[in-house]
Amino acid sequence: MAVPNFADIAKASNDLLNKDFYHLSASTFELKSNAPNNVAFKVTGKTSHEKATAGALEGKYVEKGTGLTLTQTWTTTNALDTKVELADTLAKGFKAEGIFSFLPATHATGAKLNLHFKQPNFHGRAFFDLLKGPVANIDAVVGHEGFLAGASAGYDVNKAAVTNYSATVGFTTPAYTAAIAATENLSVFAASYYHKVNSQVEAGAKATWNSKTGNNVGLEVASKYRIDPVSFAKVKVNDRGVAALAYNVLLRPGVTLGLGASFDTQKLDQATHKIGASFTFEG
Structure with a gap:
């Protein structure tokens, strides 16, 4: 199996616990379409439970055969954002990303450089914020026969x-994955299983303990059931008694x-419950 990046060591359990729970927004809309000239368009819109709305228009162009x-x-x-990616051109498994942002109202600008390098038993990344600090965040994962070990660190040049460091170990197979992570300068610990x-x-389940805030351990458990080839249902419950259905x-x-x-x-007698819907159109 391919070695994941540092953020994805526990991806299977994180996706099960966090993805496709539509109550987080009152409504979500997504439209995807592909043009014959290799341009993909995506329009997204979201309304929060506080009646705030947000949306984005994205256009993506892929130059086939060049990795661009x-x-x-x-x-x-x-906000205007532009991302330029160049993959597998300088070296096999190497990808460089330049991300540039501009806010016309305030004339604020941003520039970031991201580097990815992936090999059969290694996955490394480096993220540079060129105008803030500058600061760098670097992580790396090594793997062998399903065993994974990774670490990350942030560095302020000025x-x-x-500024921060984390570490994660895990084990993955096609049927199950398990991971233990220590984040926020090794002060927050999480164990996950899928x-x-x-x-x-x-x-899947995930237990979290913050050594700075006390002895309480947060717990989440979730399950997904594939009803038929075109539909599925999910349920999640946490230690605070909040249940989510999707x-x-x-x-x-x-x-x-x-x-x-x-x-x-x-708090069944209080207005703390949330309902949401999502519509996705692809053409």
Whole structure:
């Protein structure tokens, strides 16, 4: 199996616990389309439970055979972002990204350089914020026969100091994954587990302990059930008694509906519950 990047060592459990729970927004809309000239367009919109709205228009162009990808995004906050990617050109497994941002209202600018290098038993990344600090964040993962070990660190050039560091170890197979992470300067610890029970059922859990805030351990458990080839349902419960439900169905080719709700089982008589919906159109 390919070695994941540092952020994805526990991806299977994180996706099960966090993705496709549509109650997090009151409504979400996404439209995807592809033009014959290798340009892909995506329009997204989101309404929060506080009635705030946000949206973005994205265009992505892929130059086939060169490894060049150009992505431009314009958001409803009037932010313009441009990302230029060059993959597998200088060396096999090496990708460079330049990300440039501009806010016309304030004339604020941003420039970032990201480097990725991936080999069969190694995955390394370096992120540089060129105008802020500058600061750098570097992480690396090594793997062998399913065992994974990774570390990350942040460095402020002006202060000549390490600003943060983390470490993670894990084990992954096609059927299950397990990981233990120590983040925020090794002060927050998390243990996660994911199990693909069969082709229809997935289950996972995550326990988190912050050594700076006390002895309480946060716990989340989730499960996903594939109802049929075009729909699935998910459920999640945490140690605070908050339960979340989700349902996803492909209504027709290119049209997906997602429905979600969360309930605070300790405050059923209060208005703490949330309901959300998601619509995705692909053409």
